[in-house]
Amino acid sequence: MIILQDEMNLSEEKKAPLRRRSKEYKEKMLLGFTTAVTMPPIGLKKLKDHKMEQPEDYIFDLSAPNPSLDRLTQIIRSLRVALTSNPLTWVHAFGPTGLERILSILDSYNKNLNLFSDTEHNRIQKECLRCLQKFMNNTVGFKQVLNQERALSIIAECLNPAKKGVMLEAVKILAPLCLVPEGHSKVLEAITITAEKSQRQRFLQIVEGISKGYEGSGYGSLTLGCLQLINAIISKAHDLEYRMHLRNEFLRTGLDKMLQAQAMESPVPSPHFINCAYMVSQTQSQLHSANRLENDSTQDLMIQLEYFKSDKDEDYYELVHKFDNVFIDIQELDDCYDIIKNLVKNTPSENHFLSIMQHLMFIRDDVDIRPAYFKLIDGCVSQIVLHKDGVDPDFRQFLVDTDLLLETITGK
Template sequence: MTASPKDVGHSSSLHYPPGNFDEEDSSGNMDLIVDYIDVVNNLDDRQIDDKFEEMLADMNLKEEKKKPLQIYGSAQKKNMLIHFKYVNSQEGRLKFKKPIDYISYLSQPDLTVNKLTECLEDLRISLTNNPLSWVEDFVETGVPKLVSKLSSCYVKDDCYTCPQHECIKCLNAIMNNAVGIRAVFACPAALPAIAECVDPSTPHCMFEAVKVLAATCLVPNGHQKVLDAITISGDPSSGKRFYPIIQGLQNESSESSKVACMQLLNAIISTPDDLDFRLNLRNEIMRIGFSDLIDDLRGTYMEGGMYIQISAFDSSAEDDHEEFMNTFDNVK
């Protein structure tokens, strides 16, 4: 499942820590640091403070040593976070080699947010760079473990957004092959846990979740599993199981997030072969506010990714209307 381009960082974004990376550093380690810099650049001041306190706890400093550091500004705290990450990645990378290393580490009940996030970041790199045999060794026990961590992160406070985000990215990496897809499908809680992350209050997590769900719709037997997951994760009594996706298309969302949400809606509506099923799904989505929203979107996006997705939505609706009218004429 291919990843979409990352959001552009802020103009005040940080770069590599001073000093050069050693030539013996692996490319996976470089990727981990680059991704972490991107994460830090996108944190607000309160999140920076939370991660900084986690770092100080990991450093096991006494209170009198912490106080001078706690008065630093956000820019200084960001630099310290990145340096701390860099040093730990150099010293601790060899800790994880085999799938069982990750599974054992993730099984520890009292991991700090930083430790959990670092492990998940490293796992994602390993899932991407290692051969299929490595992934096969991981998925049977590792997928349920990841899903458990994802669910526990979702119900905790905001400081767990980073590990939640990394859990989804790990599952996305796993589903880049048939072995991983089968393992995710074999875990009943996996797709509902991902669907639960379609939550506009955590936009980065929602962005990753809708990408995974949209791609899964196109996999054999995936469409119904995605529908079931969305239904399970929502409020069945409200009749608005798709409403979080509609919220993701509101004005405050980034364009890349809106494109991903439109891709998911198109995949949900257009994948079934049965015309009545497609019509019912489209009507369900239109009834929860999308009929008004789509007009605004058409007037706003005249080019680019959103324009392509809106055009695909309109074209699919026109084709279904034509097929319905032809069926109706044949009945007469």
């Protein structure tokens, strides 16, 4: 019976009632389980060429060179059913080899830029992502995807707002991964690598996914999924500085402007305001910035917005406490400068801060070149201040990775 419970992928909470059942009931369950294991999963009869029952059959067919679109779609759909209906031993047997085949197919369709508008190709991408979801629906499969070297990068490449259905399936995978140990950093790394390849802002696709998911008077699943991913990325950063850095990056990428535009479109002011556009602003105009979103009646969406607000508020008051209860708006240049000036005034840091200001004055007075300088400086400061370990680094051994920053700047 213990083996049966493991094969059914039951949590400890669900195992307890089963243990209390009668012996006769357990025998019937074992008989039914044995019968189910020996029968092919539902849906496999749709494959006309030959019947596939074992993991090896699927791996063989997925490895076939140049299958037709219809054939490949059938195989992947059938695989999704098999991963859902078969016991864990079947899923484990499919294992790393099968996972590699799914990822290879998904990767090939991600790279085929000429077929982005093809519905059939989009369908294959969606089915591959759904297979990955089913494969991950157990501890072993989850860890294999998390530890697979290129899995998350391939999934992150599916964050394309132009293909809403594909992007939604990718978001469903990435958001939960942010909530587990090591998952947060690996998801961020995958999103970063993908954005750098395309030379775009790191979170641009996610922010655009919110507006692309908008459907008439309500918000679609993609909008909700992107908000869940944003909350997962921000909230699972352990220290205040890193959370603020990530949240500000989302806002700079366009989240604040998008929410303000939607607020202006709203015909009726809401009695409750959720300030998603600015993290620390306390002004009335900023409180209206997310009004359009809050008017939506979808409960799940409201939960995500409330979570965003409460997380933002907690960080804001922690920041206020850090600066001796001085209320500031860190989105305002003057406020930030005044805070730093007051922090370093009459301290050993004052001369260094003055030196930094003086050097910034020497940046070339060229409207086209100046942003590149500040972008490089911003990247260097981020690496120094937002250290991975959350502790002060040993500056004698501290290396700033400027190669990628320079490549991004020169590329533009």
